Amino acid sequence: MFPRFCFIFVLTLLIDAVSLHQVVEGVEGRSVTLKCSHRHILLEDKPLTVHWRHNDIRNVFDIIHGRFSVKEQDPVYKNRAEVLLEELKGHVFLKLTDLQLSDEGTYLCFVPALGIFHSTQLVVKEQTLPKYAAVRVQVRSHGTGTRLSRTLHLLIPLSGLILHFI
Known part of the structure; x- marks a missing residue:
């Protein structure tokens, strides 16, 4: 009976370990939410400590004994990293805002x-710019400046566009 129990326990650990890595895509300038674990983590029962790190080097966010701590936070994440309060009843999520290309990597x-x-x-994917800008121009009478009943809708290509203001 003991070997069978050990096999099931080890198999459970291996299945748990295999599912602990995920890939999340984000877009430069936007926000992304990262999940700490697929298991429930109740911070209210006992004051737990939770650490978030980027590439094993940068301190992104800490919860120390149930309290949020940004004391040791890398300045790159100041005002951009937060743990979502409404999600603390079972899962811990890290929200990163204003994504930068340098945010790409492994979060532990x-x-x-x-x-x-x-x-x-x-x-983190680069933010793509639109290829055209839509412009709406109202047509006015040359002599009186009175607005005519026509509106022009223009699509202006952005590549190679040079604007001159007079």
Whole structure:
């Protein structure tokens, strides 16, 4: 009976470890939310410690004994990283705002007391600019400046556009 129990326990750990890595895509300038674990983490029952790190080097966000701490936070994430308060009843999420291309990489979340170590690969795509700008121009009478009943809708290509203001 003991070997069978050990096999099931080890198999459960392996299945748990395999599912701990995920890939999330974000767009430069926008926001993204990263999940710490697929397991429920109740911070209210006991004051847990949760750490978020970027590429094992940068301190993104900490929860120390149930309290938010940005004391050791890397300045790159100041006012851009937060743990979502409404999500603390079961899961811990990290929200990154104003994504930069340099935010791309591996984000590690670990909860030492529960043995949770979760990694998320963040891929940040460059923000694409529109190829055309839509402009609406109202037509006015040359002599009187009176607005005529016509409106022109123009599509102006943005590539190679040079504007001159007079």
